[in-house]
Amino acid sequence: MEERGGDPWQQCMDTAVQLALRAGQIIRRALMEEKRVSTKTSAADLVTETDHFVEDVLISSLKEKFPLHRFIGEESTSAGSKCILTESPTWIIDPIDGTCNFVHRFPPVAVSIGFAVNQELEFGVIYHCTEERLYTGRRGQGAFCNGQRLQVSKVTDISKALVLTEIGTKRDPATLKLFLSNMEKFLKLQTHGLRIIGSSTLALCLLASGAADAYYQFGLHCWDLAAATVIIREAGGIVIDTSGGPLDIMSCRVVAAGTKELAMLVAQELLTIDYGRDDEN
Incomplete structure (x- = not known):
């Protein structure tokens, strides 16, 4: 106890x-x-x-x-x-x-x-x-x-950022179109690169360690977010909702970054992919 x-x-x-x-x-x-x-x-x-x-x-x-x-x-x-x-x-x-x-x-x-x-x-x-x-x-x-x-990076310019994401489990045509459109937006903004490593928690840890500058995802869950959110915030980073508002760990979506400026820039570019909520099931 x-x-x-x-x-x-x-x-x-x-x-x-x-x-x-x-x-x-x-x-x-x-x-x-x-x-x-x-x-x-x-x-x-x-x-x-x-x-x-x-x-x-x-x-x-x-x-x-x-x-x-x-x-x-x-x-x-x-x-x-x-x-x-x-x-x-x-x-x-x-x-x-x-x-x-x-x-x-x-x-x-x-x-x-x-x-x-x-x-x-x-x-x-x-x-x-x-x-x-x-x-x-x-x-x-x-x-x-x-x-x-751990200490996050201090990058504020999206054209100087390494951005991480994950695909999510949906593979229907509408979801894939939105997912690829989001990736295309960041590539057109001349980010240094986009990476997918297959583990959202470890991608978020890379952000916390300063090895990447921003992360976004639709379709992750509270068990992907809970531990990593504390680690990023304690490393000096920002974890918010994809709308730019406060994080809701049950909402199956997130933006994280080393700086608030970069987090807001990422959030404003995103097209929403609806994965429902963890607490609805």
């Missing part, structure tokens, strides 16, 4: 770090094994036995230690659990971000553990399983990768 006096959530964060490292070991071992792959919402929305196993390990371990806390997990939500963020202490978990990468042994694969209290994101832990990079962020206490403090 929460510690009396002092820092009430430090034990939670320490536990999250231990579990992320443990999950990473499981994922690294499974990476080289034969996988049984299923699909969820589309042919591009993959899930494996390892996704389910890792989520079960994480949630059962956390429930044992923090029985009064609530949980939002990618695979339990897919199986029908409600995805609602209340004021209770809540763990928001993606057991494997980059499942398609995991299936193909493409390196960007991560476990993501976010934690919210009173609907405020308190800390985030993201572990890059193949490169053994541990990203952490705690509200008001900074963001780090393997103990090194």
